[in-house]
Amino acid sequence: MFAAGDTPTGRHVLIDGKIPPAVYRDNPSCNPIALITQHTNFLSDLSVREFLRVHAGIRCPDPSQVERLVHESVEFANQLTGEPIIMDNTMTELSGGQTRAMLIADATIICNTPIVLLDEVENAGIHRTRALELLRKHRKIFIFVTHDPRIALLSDYRLVLEGGCITKVLTITDEEKLCAVTVTRWDDMYTALREKIRLGRTLNLSDVEGLA
Amino acid sequence: MKLVICAGPATTGKTSVLRHVTKKLLAAGESVAFLKIDVQYADEDELFAREFGIPTRKCYSGELCPDHCSVMVLGDALRWAEHQACGILLVETAGLCLRCAPYADGGLGIAVLEATSGMNLPLKVGPILSLADIAVVTKIDLVSQAEREVFRARIQAAAPEVRVREVNALYGIGVDPLVEMIRNTPEVPALLQLRGNPPVGTCTICVGKKEIGWEKHFGVVRPLENDLFYRGE
Numbered sequence: 001m002f003a004a005g006d007t008p009t010g011r012h013v014l015i016d017g018k019i020p021p022a023v024y025r026d027n028p029s030c031n032p033i034a035l036i037t038q039h040t041n042f043l044s045d046l047s048v049r050e051f052l053r054v055h056a057g058i059r060c061p062d063p064s065q066v067e068r069l070v071h072e073s074v075e076f077a078n079q080l081t082g083e084p085i086i087m088d089n090t091m092t093e094l095s096g097g098q099t100r101a102m103l104i105a106d107a108t109i110i111c112n113t114p115i116v117l118l119d120e121v122e123n124a125g126i127h128r129t130r131a132l133e134l135l136r137k138h139r140k141i142f143i144f145v146t147h148d149p150r151i152a153l154l155s156d157y158r159l160v161l162e163g164g165c166i167t168k169v170l171t172i173t174d175e176e177k178l179c180a181v182t183v184t185r186w187d188d189m190y191t192a193l194r195e196k197i198r199l200g201r202t203l204n205l206s207d208v209e210g211l212a
Numbered sequence: 213m214k215l216v217i218c219a220g221p222a223t224t225g226k227t228s229v230l231r232h233v234t235k236k237l238l239a240a241g242e243s244v245a246f247l248k249i250d251v252q253y254a255d256e257d258e259l260f261a262r263e264f265g266i267p268t269r270k271c272y273s274g275e276l277c278p279d280h281c282s283v284m285v286l287g288d289a290l291r292w293a294e295h296q297a298c299g300i301l302l303v304e305t306a307g308l309c310l311r312c313a314p315y316a317d318g319g320l321g322i323a324v325l326e327a328t329s330g331m332n333l334p335l336k337v338g339p340i341l342s343l344a345d346i347a348v349v350t351k352i353d354l355v356s357q358a359e360r361e362v363f364r365a366r367i368q369a370a371a372p373e374v375r376v377r378e379v380n381a382l383y384g385i386g387v388d389p390l391v392e393m394i395r396n397t398p399e400v401p402a403l404l405q406l407r408g409n410p411p412v413g414t415c416t417i418c419v420g421k422k423e424i425g426w427e428k429h430f431g432v433v434r435p436l437e438n439d440l441f442y443r444g445e
Contacts, residue, residue, distance in 0.1 A: 006388050026389070028378060029361045039356045045330045046362070054362045091359075106358045 001033050001117075009164065029058045033115045034107035038123065040096035048074065048094070048102070049087040056110050069110050076105035076134060080126040082198065097125035104131060108138050115141045122148040129191060150187045153180035213290055214300045214397045215319030215404075217282075219340050221333075224326040225350035225381040226304050227256050232384030234264055234302065236391045242300055245293035249273060249282050249314075250306045267296040278306045282314045283406055290400065300394065311411040313339035318401040320394060323374070326351040327363050334363075334370035339408045342371040346393060350381045412440070 002025045003013050013020070023030045044051055049070065056069040078084045080101035085094060094102060100121070107116050116135075121144060122128055132154060135142055143159075144151050152158060153176060160168035172180075193207060218226050230246070237244050246268040248256040257268040269292065273281035282305055293301040305314045315321030323344035325333060328351045334341055341347055347367055352360055364376050379386035416429040426433040430444040 003385075004388075007385050008383050025386075026377070028357060028364060031357075035357045037356055042359060043328050043355055044359050044362060045332075051331075051358075051362055054365050055358055058361055058365045103356055103358060111358075 001031070001035065032113050033117055034111035034113040036100075036103045036107050036116065036118045036121070038119050039103065040099050040125075042091035042094060042099055042102075044091040047088055047090050048085060051091050052106065052110065055106060059110050059112065073102075073105040073109040076109055077101040079134060080104065080131050095125075101126045101131075104135075108135065108140075113140070115143065117143045117145070119145045120147070122146060122151060127191075129188065149183050150180075153177075153183055213294055213298075213400050214394065215286075215290065215303070215316060215400045216300065216322065216394055216397065217303045217305065217315050217319055218322040218324060219305045219314050219344070220324035221326075221329075221337065221340075222306070224324045224329075226324045227259070228381035229322075229324055229348055229350065229379060229387065229390070230302055230304055231260070231263065232379075232381065232387045233391055233394065234260065234266070235384070236387060237300060237394065238264060238266070240391070240395065242395065243298045244300045244302060245269075245296050245298035247271065247285075247289050247293075247301065247303045249278055249285070249303065251278050256304060267293070267298060273306070277309070279309075279312050279314050280410070286316065286404065290404075310336065310338050310340060312406075313343040313408045315343050315345075315407040316400075316404045317407050318398070318404055320397045321345045321407065322390070323347045325349055325367070327355045327360055327378070331363065331366050334367045341367065341374060343408045344371075344374050346375040346377055346390065347371065348390065349376065349378045352378045353380055353382070 001013070002020045003009070003011050004019070004025065005012055024032065046054070052070040052073055053066055056066045057063065060066060060069060074085055074087060077098070078101070081098050083095065083098065085098050085102060104118070104121070104126070107113070121131065128148075128151075132151070144155065146152055153172065156172060158170040158172070159166050160170065193203065196203060196207065218230055220226050234244055234246070244264070244266050246257065246260045246266060248254045248268075248270040250270065251273050254270045254272070257270040260266060261268045269289070271281065271285050276284070282303065286303070289303070290301060303314075313321065321344040323337070323341045323346070325337070325341070325347055327349050349360070349363065349367070355363070360378060364378070367374070367376050377386060377389060379390070412432050416431055421429060423429070426435050426443075431442065432440050433443045434440045
């Protein structure tokens with residue numbers, strides 16, 4: 001993420017016009033950006049508890065906080081998944097949704113970096129709305145890579161990418177804020193439909209009336 | 213002459229790392245020779261010769277332990293590289309039995325590990341990791357950032373003195389510090405010595421006795437229940 005002329009494009013990333021400290025690139029646990037990739041499975045063969053303990057141990061300088069961070073992370077993740085994560089499961093056993101929920105919780109609670117970069121969080125199979133609500137409580141810079149209008153319209157700024165670079169920086173307009181209210185309502189109805197189907201219920205015409 | 217020995221389990225990406233390193237060393241004006249040591253098959257010498265037009269060789273260890281083979285041939289290889297007017301000899305070894313490490317004092321030792329392997333791998337690879345100067349972690353694009361951080365912590369728990377460097381060996385992202393380390397490596401001393409201790413070598417299976425069961429063997433033997441002991445005169 002801190003390219004220094006060593007990537008295929010040869011570009012440099014500067015912070016406030018300056019070359020970032022080497023430690024940002026040399027030690028991933030000092031990286032001020034937590035990146036949530038599109039991985040839907042872990043390859044780590046440790047238990048959830050052990051994995052989070054090791055990770056909290058490197059990210060948090062105070063060892064007395066490790067157990068608290070581990071519990072908070074799993075609690076956070078479990079608000080986003082249908083099926084709760086069990087501490088003694090191995091990381092490899094987690095489902096796609098559980099994996100993404102765990103990654104988001106880990107980045108927010110354990111990494112606790114000033115910047116969180118989320119790559120297509122909408123594909124995660126998690127409670128997206130709940131995720132956005134929870135993330136809002138943590139005062140950080142969230143950068144979403146997204147195709148989802150709801151997520152895009154919740155943001156203060158939108159960066160438009162074209163040909164490998166940023167071509168536009170848009171600030172949300174007042175009119176868009178009004179659009180967001182309707183988009184949010186549609187999206188909530190869609191989420192309710194999804195939940196109803198997940199629970200094995202039958203749909204009625206009244207369930208889709210508001211969407212028409 | 214500077215000596216670089218690169219070791220690590222099979223298919224971790226040693227060749228990919230060295231390709232990017234070679235490209236950058238040549239761009240910096242260095243002259244590089246490449247030697248591949250393997251047990252029975254290797255074509256990396258042809259790959260490096262074709263891609264970079266540098267002097268390359270391979271050596272099959274065959275009946276010899278590949279680690280011991282590298283001890284045998286390294287003196288000749290350094291003279292060969294010198295004769296080719298090269299300033300740096302890169303040696304890529306096979307994935308070995310993990311009892312000893314091929315690094316030499318006075319040369320740079322690089323261990324290549326993949327981020328996709330189990331979290332206990334750093335404990336399993338022994339001296340290949342703990343005697344290296346730097347551990348290079350490949351395949352980082354296949355795991356989450358959290359796993360990269362935890363894998364690094366596991367390496368540092370197993371080998372606290374070893375520097376760790378994550379690289380993307382597909383695109384060569386992150387190899388620059390490795391190239392710097394190679395360029396800053398001192399010239400090899402006149403008397404080169406293996407960095408670690410070789411394993412116990414008095415075993416009658418090594419000399420060709422095929423019977424199964426420790427009772428059929430002499431020298432250093434071991435039953436399932438006990439530790440090693442000496443049997444014989």
